Amino acid sequence: MKLKFIVICCILIMGIFSACSKDGNINNSANNTEDIIVEISTCEAKTLVDTNQDLIIVDVRTREEYEQGHIKGAILVPYDKIAESRENIEKFTDKPILIYCRTGRRSAISIEALREYGFSKIYHMGEGISKICENVDDFQDVLTR
Template sequence: MSVNKITAAEAKVMIDGGEDLVILDVRTQEEYDQGHIENAVLIPDTEISAKAPTVLADQNQTILVYCRTGRRSAEAAKKLVDLGYTHIYDFGGIVDWPYEVVK
């Protein structure tokens, strides 16, 4: 398995397509509170290994991962693949997200 790297635009199409997916924010609680993508689930990148099995129970579900600039999302996406998740899409950082965010 490997991580699928996609653009913010590709992620937006997937989200708007109504597919059953999880939008995973791997930033800190403070960053999340400052603004996040609607319906995003927060699991800070440092807590992926501990929390993913509980929060993300379906390892075959499509998961779209993002952070602030793309570094942590790449690391978190790799951790998820290592944990056995099969449909991981890293769309980088919220700094490159030109769409609406929830504050």
């Protein structure tokens, strides 16, 4: 448990330092807005869903996977259809977005497209929904089956 706490603290500190450039300005996109991409655990995702009313939740799995269970309020945008869905999701670029898939691979691929579409605050549930399913009792209030 202590080791886990130390690892989390180190990751947070590295994230803080890596977000700052030499002169203190952040310039990650063409329009000079700050791009924030945060890797979060399933437990952090649950807290985010519970506390952030503006959060847009995007599930990039297949329709079949989505229908087996998903986070309440999640919008299904299969990762291989993200370009086709651009018009539907671009209207949410001013809001924070939580993106997830089963294991984190497809959602990681989708992040670059979301950045191109103008999303600047992206939370990535890198462990995927399969990690939630391991602890499903802790997540009953945010899952739909």
